[in-house]
Amino acid sequence: MLLPEDADYLAECATFNLMTPVRPAVAVGATGVADVRAAVRFAAERDLPVAVLATGHQVVGSAEGAVLINMSRMNAVQVDPVSRLARVEGGTRWQQVLPETDRHGLAPVSGTSPTVGVVGYHLGGGASPILGRKHGYAADHVQAVEIVTADGELRRVTADSEPDLFWALLGGKGNFGVVTALEFTLFPVESFYGGGLFFAGEHAAEVLHAWREWVVDLPVETNSSVAFLRMPARPELPEFLRGTFVLHVRFTSLQPREEADRLLAPIRALAPTVRDAVTELRYREAGSIFLDPPTPVPSVARSTMLRDLPAQAVDALLARIGPDSGARLGFVELRPLGGALAGPPAVPNAVPGRSAGWQLFGSGGGQPDLAPAFREELTDLLGAVAPWAQDEIMPNLLSDWQGTTPAELRVIYGSERYDRLAAIKKRYDPRNLFRVNHNITPA
Numbered sequence: 135m136l137l138p139e140d141a142d143y144l145a146e147c148a149t150f151n152l153m154t155p156v157r158p159a160v161a162v163g164a165t166g167v168a169d170v171r172a173a174v175r176f177a178a179e180r181d182l183p184v185a186v187l188a189t190g191h192q193v194v195g196s197a198e199g200a201v202l203i204n205m206s207r208m209n210a211v212q213v214d215p216v217s218r219l220a221r222v223e224g225g226t227r228w229q230q231v232l233p234e235t236d237r238h239g240l241a242p243v244s245g246t247s248p249t250v251g252v253v254g255y256h257l258g259g260g261a262s263p264i265l266g267r268k269h270g271y272a273a274d275h276v277q278a279v280e281i282v283t284a285d286g287e288l289r290r291v292t293a294d295s296e297p298d299l300f301w302a303l304l305g306g307k308g309n310f311g312v313v314t315a316l317e318f319t320l321f322p323v324e325s326f327y328g329g330g331l332f333f334a335g336e337h338a339a340e341v342l343h344a345w346r347e348w349v350v351d352l353p354v355e356t357n358s359s360v361a362f363l364r365m366p367a368r369p370e371l372p373e374f375l376r377g378t379f380v381l382h383v384r385f386t387s388l389q390p391r392e393e394a395d396r397l398l399a400p401i402r403a404l405a406p407t408v409r410d411a412v413t414e415l416r417y418r419e420a421g422s423i424f425l426d427p428p429t430p431v432p433s434v435a436r437s438t439m440l441r442d443l444p445a446q447a448v449d450a451l452l453a454r455i456g457p458d459s460g461a462r463l464g465f466v467e468l469r470p471l472g473g474a475l476a477g478p479p480a481v482p483n484a485v486p487g488r489s490a491g492w493q494l495f496g497s498g499g500g501q502p503d504l505a506p507a508f509r510e511e512l513t514d515l516l517g518a519v520a521p522w523a524q525d526e527i528m529p530n531l532l533s534d535w536q537g538t539t540p541a542e543l544r545v546i547y548g549s550e551r552y553d554r555l556a557a558i559k560k561r562y563d564p565r566n567l568f569r570v571n572h573n574i575t576p577a
Contacts, residue, residue, distance in 0.1 A: 136161045146204055147197075149190025150249065152432035153502060154534050156193060156570075158185060158202035165207050167280075167288055167314050170224075174312060175286035177201040178567060184284075185570035186308050188225045188251035190430075192258075194534050195570045203312055205253075213238055218320045219277060224313050226252045232418040241265065241323035241417040243272040247426035253313045257303060258530030259485040261493065264326060264386045264420055267354040267473030271528075272318065273304040274479035280315035284563040288314070293481045302558040305484030305547075307529050309555070309574045310562050327394040328386030329412035329423055335379035335457040337405040338362070342448055344404055345383060349470050356387040356397055359469035362455045363425070364462070366500060374409050379457060384423055385412055433499030436512040437531035439490035440522045443468075450518040454511070455496075462504060463511050466496040484555060486526040486547045494519060495531060509535070529572060537572045553577070 136143040137160060146161040159182065162173040177184045177200075185197040188205045205225030212221040215238035222231060229248035235241055243262040245255055260272025269275065279291045279300065289311075293300045303310055333341050342360060349358050360383055367377035383401055387394035391414065398412065415422070427433075440447070451468070455461045471490050478488070496515055498508030516523070525545045527536075537543045544552040552574070559566070560576035569575075 136163070147187070147202060148430070149187070149193050150430045151191060151193060152430055153434060153505060154190070154193035156185060156187065156190075156195075156197040156202060158197040158200045161202045161204060163204045163207060167282070170203060170282045170312050170314055171286050171288060173201055173203050174282050174284065174567070178284060178286060178565075181565065182567075183569050184312070184567045186312050186568075188254055189227060189249060191247075191250055192254060192530070192532070192534075194538070194572055197570050200570050205312070208314065213240065213320070215240065218322070219317055220320055221315060221317045222252050223315050224253050228252055228255070228421070232420075235320055236324070236416060236418040239322060239324040240320035242318060242320055243269055243275055244420065245272075246421065246424035248421040249426070249428065253316050254307070255530065256316060256318065257305070257307045257313065259305065259487070259528040260530065261469075261471065261475060261528060263357055263359060263384065263424070263469065264328070264388075264417075265321060265323070266475050267357055267471070268388070269321060270474035270477065270479055271485050273483050273485050274481070275319040276304055276316060277319060278317040279303050279313055281311040281313045283311040284565065284567045298558050299562060300481075301483055302555050305486065305529060306555050306574060308571045309559055309568055311568060323388065323417050325414060325416050326386050326388050326420075327391045327412070327414055328384075328420075329415070330385065331383040331401060331410055331412065332374070332408040333381045333383070333405050334408055335381060338381045338456050339452055341381050341383065341401070341404050342452065343445060345401060346443055346445070346448055348400055352397065353389070354473040355389050356394065357385070357470075359384045359467055361465060361467040362463075364464045366464070378408075380408060382425070386420070386423070427499070431499050432502045432505075433497050434505050434508040434512065435495065435497035435533045436516060436536060437493070437495040437527065437533065438516050438519065438523045439471075439487050439527050439531070440492040440494060440519060441490065441524050442522055443492050444522070447519055447522045451515075454515050454518050461511055462507060463496050463498045463515070464500065465498075466515065467494070469493045469495075484547070484551055485528060486551060487524070487528040489526065490524055493528075493531065532572055540573075540575050543572060543574060
């Protein structure tokens with residue numbers, strides 16, 4: 135347990151996004167469930183808010199005056215290959231899970247970054263770029279949640295034991311307690327064919343317009359997204375990317391290589407590639423495709439979800455982030471959804487945004503002094519696609535400056551879903567101890 139004047143306090147509070155530091159009244163480095171229960175009770179007795187830190191990718195608020203529970207030491211992983219289930223502790227990252235599932239030829243519905251926390255990813259939805267369109271959101275495959283609620287009690291929550299709380303946890307993020315363990319289904323996937331095609335930025339218009347029409351006809355076993363990358367001239371980057379502006383077409387397929395190559399051929403033929411990095415990969419190597427930062431970085435981000443993407447929307451994007459735009463944003467990704475992501479889960483949950491056809495995410499990073507400019511460009515970018523955007527957004531996509539009020543969150547979740555979440559919040563956290571987040575206030 136560390137106070138602000140203690141030597142290791144800053145390290146205990148460190149976040150992955152260096153633009154969102156947290157400075158709690160007390161920082162607790164939990165090593166087990168007993169620590170979490172003690173910290174929650176300590177906070178409840180003093181009516182202090184509780185903040186939870188696993189990896190610090192998605193931080194909302196500075197946690198001033200709060201009890202911060204750092205879960206990173208609780209990272210045990212267990213895989214049952216017979217039942218095809220994984221059990222992970224609350225601070226586990228994907229990079230700790232994938233080698234274990236790979237040993238058994240199994241794969242979780244995981245995301246793009248190996249450094250992201252597994253629990254937060256599931257609680258906010260989890261749209262896998264490889265398995266999502268075939269199997270739905272990661273949240274749809276959670277079997278059990280072990281959670282310490284505001285009364286300091288440990289609960290094992292399933293769809294049968296506490297159906298309302300189970301529904302709310304999957305989509306409601308960290309509003310209902312501290313998740314100490316999670317169990318979820320795995321799928322028999324060992325490898326896939328995938329990688330990226332890098333096109334020089336000058337070809338952005340022809341590639342993006344053709345890609346938009348091509349991608350909507352892909353089978354659900356095959357996925358693709360496009361990222362606009364403005365890369366700094368840093369030595370740790372591959373030489374062909376240093377100081378460049380490229381269009382990165384990401385591609386993954388669970389189909390045989392010959393069929394996947396046939397599907398990809400029209401995009402390969404659009405323009406010369408700076409690099410063709412599509413090859414056979416083990417599932418544990420999936421993170422190598424998406425170029426997420428491997429170490430903490432200062433960044434500003436924003437996102438939205440789109441109903442559709444007509445040619446006019448593509449032109450609006452190109453005007454703001456294309457080769458002649460003068461944009462400084464380092465990363466903007468457009469990803470199609472659909473497939474199982476558009477359907478209801480077998481067991482209902484609170485994840486919003488399933489009617490969306492596309493996901494748009496943008497960020498500017500590495501230069502804190504440019505944060506105001508990045509925010510302005512992100513606001514302009516989302517304004518440009520507003521005619522095709524929808525209100526409901528998957529919670530994992532929300533930045534620290536989205537959904538900051540009950541009124542905004544009501545729009546993001548939809549009124550009916552938000553009202554049900556608020557009623558469940560009142561039952562399990564009536565004093566709103568868990569409010570250092572995209573906060574659902576008790577009804």
